[in-house]
Amino acid sequence: ISFSESLKSVVSPKDLTGRIGGDEFTLFLADINEKSEIEDFLAMLKADWEERQKALEIQDKISISAGITFTSGGNVSYEALLNKADQALYLAKRTGIMSLCIGNFYSGEIRRTYGN
Numbered sequence: 001i002s003f004s005e006s007l008k009s010v011v012s013p014k015d016l017t018g019r020i021g022g023d024e025f026t027l028f029l030a031d032i033n034e035k036s037e038i039e040d041f042l043a044m045l046k047a048d049w050e051e052r053q054k055a056l057e058i059q060d061k062i063s064i065s066a067g068i069t070f071t072s073g074g075n076v077s078y079e080a081l082l083n084k085a086d087q088a089l090y091l092a093k094r095t096g097i098m099s100l101c102i103g104n105f106y107s108g109e110i111r112r113t114y115g116n
Helices: 003-010 035-055 078-095
Strands: 016-021 024-028 066-070 100-104 110-114
Touching: 003 016, 003 024, 003 035, 024 078, 066 078
Parallel strands: 066 100
Antiparallel strands: 016 024, 100 110
16 A cells, blocks of 8 residues: 555546655646645545555654645646646645645745645
8 A cells, every 4th residue: 555546546537646756746636726625635635645554554654745836727838837836845845744835836926825
């Protein structure tokens, strides 16, 4: 049982997921457009991941940090989106356990919105 199994259980067939190295995964979520929707998605992912860790009797729990960026479409490359999400991820990792940081692709602003 792995984190990738948790991802598989919560993403839709329209979504694109992949492991980009070590403990980092990239997700392009097709039908999520609002902050509340990403928070709901991450709550489902966190719950699934915690259940899998309990089943494995893992003593030192492994938390999730996420860097998110949104776009309204248009002429934005995956590379540019990934770069902005990566910046938000590293801010989330610096700020604490189970952190979520959302970057505004157009303004460049990144805000911590969730977590300890």
